Amino acid sequence: MCTKVETIEAPQLPPPKVSRMLEKMKKKHNIVTDPASDEKQKEVEYQPDLLAISTQYSKIAYDFFKRGLAHLQDSKAYV
Numbered sequence: 001m002c003t004k005v006e007t008i009e010a011p012q013l014p015p016p017k018v019s020r021m022l023e024k025m026k027k028k029h030n031i032v033t034d035p036a037s038d039e040k041q042k043e044v045e046y047q048p049d050l051l052a053i054s055t056q057y058s059k060i061a062y063d064f065f066k067r068g069l070a071h072l073q074d075s076k077a078y079v
Contacts, residue, residue: 025050 025031029050072078 022050025053029053 031050
C-alpha cells in the first residue's frame with residue numbers, strides 16, 4: 001500500500017512595515033536595536049521605554065487641560 005505524502009511549505013510573510021513615528025522616537029531618544037546582537041540588546045535594556053515616555057507626556061497634557069477646565073468652570077463667565 002502506497003500513500004502519497006505532500007509537504008506544505010508555510011508561505012513567507014512580507015517584512016513588517018516600519019513606522020515612521022517609531023523610527024523618529026528611536027532616533028530622538030538614541031535607541032538602537034539589533035535582535036541578532038546580544039551587546040545591542042543589553043544596551044537597550046537601560047534605554048528609556050518609548051511607551052513609558054509617551055504615557056508620561058500624555059499624563060502631563062491631560063493634567064494641564066484638566067486644571068484649565070476646572071479653572072474655567074469655577075469662573076463667573078462659565079456660570
